[in-house]
Amino acid sequence: MQGALDVAGQGAGRTALVCGEAGIGKTSLLTQLVGGNGVGRVLWGGCEALFSPRPLGPLYDMASAMGSKLQALLGREGHRTELFSCFLSELQESSDPTIVVLEDLHWADAATLDLVKFLARRIQRVRALLVLTYRDDELGDRHPLQLVLGDLPADAVVRVPLLPLSEAGVAELARQSSHSAEGIYATTGGNPFFVTEALRAEGLPVSVRDAVLARAARQPPAVRALLDLAAIVPARIEIEIVEAVLAPAPEDIAAALASGLLIADGRTYAFRHELARIAVEQALPAPMAAALHARVLAFLEQRGQGVAMSRLVHHASGAGDAQAVLKYALQAGNEAAAHGAHCEAAALYGTALVHADTLAPADHAQLLGDLSYQCYLVEQNDDAIATRLEALAIWRELGDVSQEGRALRWLSRLNWFGGRRQQAEDYANQAVNLLRDLRDDEAYAWALSNRSQLYMLSGHTAESVEWGTRAIELATRIGSNEVLAHALNNVGTARYAEGEEIGKAMVEQSLRISLANDYEEHVARSYVNLISTAVKLRDYAQALRQIEDSAAYFAPRDLDSWTNYIRSWQARLDFERGNWDAAASEALRLVRARGVAPITRICALAVLARLRQRRGDPGARELLEEATVLSRQSGELQRLAPVAAAHAEEAWLRNDGAGVDELVVLAHAMAEQRGDERSLGELRYWCLRLGVAEGGPDGAEAPYALQIGGHWKEAASAWAQLGCPYEQALALLEGDEPAMREALALLEGLGAAAAASRCREHMREAGVRGLARGPRATTSANPAGLTARELQILGLLADGLSNADIARRLVRSEKTVDHHISAILRKLDVRSRSEAVAVARRTGVLATEGVGERRRSDRRRSDGR
Structure with missing residues (x-):
């Protein structure tokens, strides 16, 4: 940590990831770091275990130490990009190093995670150490923090996993506190907090929870009441709340602090450790907890402005006040949605829905629709469909034709997103037929535009333009900018895909309208269609520009559906341009991720399957089979x-x-x-x-038309100009012997082992002689297709050798070893050396016959040199 801070002080900022289980000492470590350095400024904020976290809660914690401009931006809707940029600017303006601490990110809201991504990707430009703490044992595969950590720039990240105390360390602490160490290590597992609590309890209790409760039980009733009140407020409770609810005597406050359970910072009280708070909270009888929550809720309601909606939801839920939960969850959901925190908005609307039986039917249906939309944005498509169907039933019962049509249009969209083409068509037709008589209703304009969208997506350009033009005319007449943006996007994309520049201009017009009106979904659709169409047209430079532009827009927004879709097209772009390692990494991430929409998954599956085919790597068939099923469903x-x-x-x-x-x-x-x-x-x-x-070159893409027409040389040149090396190799393979040899070199350079083998076979059939051998027999004799040298290096990795050590052992350059290790990671579909060793052992690669003997023999030979 000190080393990272020193580097940051020289102008090359760093991100430190401090992780470990609850009670492992993360906060203690940071307190020691901050206390032992003359750092110019420390900004400290944390996330709280509320029912739904407050958007950007840590930033609010730091606000008082920041400039007036940043404070003014906090809480303003739709200004997150400006807010993040302002925070970064304040860090850049400081001549002294700054430590920015964001604690407990396992509880973070989406907006805070976006702030982390924004800062971590730019931290190298500032004199700052960004410290992120989290409980790694609470991060499941689908936890959003996992994705954030995976995207951090590796060269600017320092990982500090904290481990439990050793048995000897626990014994030493027991000795220092004049207690017996017997049984403490076995019960606590060396967790520092558990150890400390057990030792303070003057004798080992049955559990650490009992240690906390035993200490709390020894306190006088007034002190215990203060502890109980503090326990129902995650993280910390303001002194003014304690005074208003309990009005404790000074001696009771002093006793609570002296107990070692509670600490104070002048503005708030907090438990010394979150585990202690949870233990006390869980021990509260339900009626007592509800009464305390109700009293805190009443105080916060009276205080009025400045209270986060998420806090009100938390205490309303704790109090069992259904009306208050409904009221504040709706407001908090709207607030989260306005900040682009769509995951939190979905969770809050879901909380409100539990109590929606008190709402009027129309309001209930509206809430269901709002929840469905938020789920759609964050790739919870099945939930989005289920809630929209509930809304549809209510609108039908109410006889509201316009709202029924809107619900049908949305069900068409959601089923398309789920890869169910026929259901999407059915709902689209129902919406148009139902609304046909409402000629000036916006719902009818949406139905027309949706029909255009489906035609565009299926490649029916004429029909898409026809229906979309009708939607544009109606949207213009009734003054609906949102429908206009949607329809322009559909018609424009259909025409852009045909190579018409006017089409691209229409999509860009849709983008401008959407940006001006903050139509997040339509901005995302515009970027997606500009990027995917540019890739289809092989205008890779244009696609890359749009990807870069879109990244700035998506960074502070919680739009998982669209972010993942763009990443799938980035993988396809890299695949077509020969950047296969990058393509494989991104495609694999999407394939392994849960909840990714089928339309996104198809693209990633196809890219990864084709890469494995061309490289001769295992697993291609399974990927292709899944892609086949999903693509057939899409139609x-x-x-x-x-x-x-x-x-x-x-x-x-x-x-x-x-x-x-x-x-x-x-x-x-x-x-x-x-x-x-x-x-x-x-x-x-x-x-x-x-x-x-059968068929000729007519109607085919230009380079393929040249190949089909027998003009291999011109086709190869066209592919080279487009930047498609694999296709260039296939064109050269149809030429003379020098061309075929060039094709083979291209394929080998790409790592396309299976394609190179097929190339050699073709060349031998053509009478070419003197071909170098392909991969040795050992490559296909092991499950991962590793060469003998790669197996040897994998064994040395298993022995814990560094790249430099391996290079010295094998008398090779370190760069050569780096290349071999990259190939090993690619073939095993892993991202790190340790993961490669683990996978190799699990799959039997390291147990391949003869590997151990070759490694021992290689050691003897290299040692002799």
């Missing part, structure tokens, strides 16, 4: 074509044209019918190679 050519191409390429790599999947012919026919040059070019190329369909 859209843009999902089917990449999967069909993967099937065709797999058959070519096996040299088995007779075994090609029927999806290839189906997708090829769809591409012909739609006139989709991109899909048609690739699929026709493979169909002709495999002999499963």
Whole structure:
């Protein structure tokens, strides 16, 4: 920690991740660090275990130490990007190093996690140490903090995992406090807080919880009342609340502080450790806890302004006050949604829904719709559909045709997002037919635009333009900017995909309208359609510019559905440009993540399956089978074509044209019918190679048209200009011997082992001689396809050797070793050296026959040198 702070003081900021179980000493460590340094400024904030965390709670904790501009921005809706930039500017303006502490991020709201991402990606520019603490044992696979930590820049991160005390350490603490150490280590596991509590209890209780409660029970009634009140408020309780609710005598406050359970900072009281607070809180009888919550709620309501809605929800829930929960959960949900904290908004609306039986039917249906929308934004699509169906039933019972039509339109959208094309079509048609007589109703304009959107997504350009134009005209007439932005996006994307510049301009107009009106979803759709269409058109430079622009917009917003979708297209872009390691890493993350929408998952599955096919890595077939099922459900050519191409390429790599999947012919026919040059070019190329369909170059994408027409040299040149090395290699493979040798070199450079093997086979059939051997037999003799050298290096990694040590052992350059380790990580589909060793041991790679003997032999030879 001190080393990271020293580096930060020189102008190269660092992020420190301090993790460990509750009671392990995270706060104690930071207190020691701060107390032992003459740091110019310390900004300290923490997250609280409220029913729903307050958006940007840690920033509010720090506000009093920040400038007036930042304080003015706090609480203003829609200004998170400006707020984050202002915070960063204040750090940059400081000439002395600053320590920024964000505690207990396992309880963080989405807005705070966005702040972490924003700062951590820019921390290297400032004289600051950003310290993030969290309980790593409370982070499940789906915890949002996991994704944030995975995206932090590795070269600026210091990881400080805190471990329990050793048995000898526990014995020493017991000796210093004149207690017996017997049984303490076994009961506490070396957790410092548990150890301390057990020793303070003057004899080991049955459990540490009992140690805390035993100490609390020894206090006089007035002191215990103060402890009970403090226990129902997570993290800390303001002194003014204690005075208003209990009015304790000074001697009682002094006794509470002397007990060692409670501490004070001049403004608040807090338990010395959160575990102690939880123990006291859980021991409270339910009626007493409810009464305390009710008294705190009454005080906060009287105080009025400046009270976070999430606190009111917390105490209303604790008090069992259904009306108050409903009131404040709705307000807190609206506040969270306005701040872009859509996960928190969904949770709060869900809390309100528990008590919605007291609402009027129309208000109940509106709440269901609001909850559905928030779930949609954060990729909880099944929940979004379920709540929207409940809303639909209420609107139908009320006879509100306009609202019923809106619900049907949303169900169409949600089913499309879930990969259920036919259900999406059915709901879309129901919405149009129901609203046909409401010619000037905005709901009808939405139904028209939704119909245009579905046609655009399925590649029916003429129909999309027709329906979208009607929506644009109606939206303009009734003055609905939101429908106008939506419809412009649909029509523009359909025309942009045809190569029409006017189409791109329409999507950009939609983006401007959406940004001006803060239509988050429509801004996201605009970026998504600009990026995906640019990739389809192979305008990679344009796609990269839009990805960069969109990153700035998405950074402070909780829009998981759209962020993941863009990342899937980033993976496809990297795949097509030959940046295969980056593509594999991003695609694998999406494939492993839970809750990712099928339309996003299809893209990631196709990318990862094709990479594994080309490299000869295991697992491609399983990925392709799942992608096939999902793409068939979608019914859209843009999902089917990449999967069909993967099937065709797999058959070519096996040299088995007779075994090609029927999806290839189906997708090829769809591409012909739609006139989709991109899909048609690739699929026709493979169909002709495999002999499963006929056709010429007409209608195909230009480079493929050249290949199909027999102009391999011009095709290779076109692919090179586009920046597609794999396709360039396939074009060269159709040429003369020098071209084929160049193709082989390209494939080997990409790491496309299976494709390179197929290339050699083709070259031998063409009479080429003097080809170098491909991967040795040992590569295919082990489960991961590692070469002998890679197996050897993997064994040395298992022995704990560094890259430099391995380089010295093998008499190779460290750079060469780095390349080998990168290949090992890629083939094992892991992200770290330790994970590679663990996976290799689990799958038997390190147990492959002869590996241990080769490692021992290599040691003897290298030691002799």
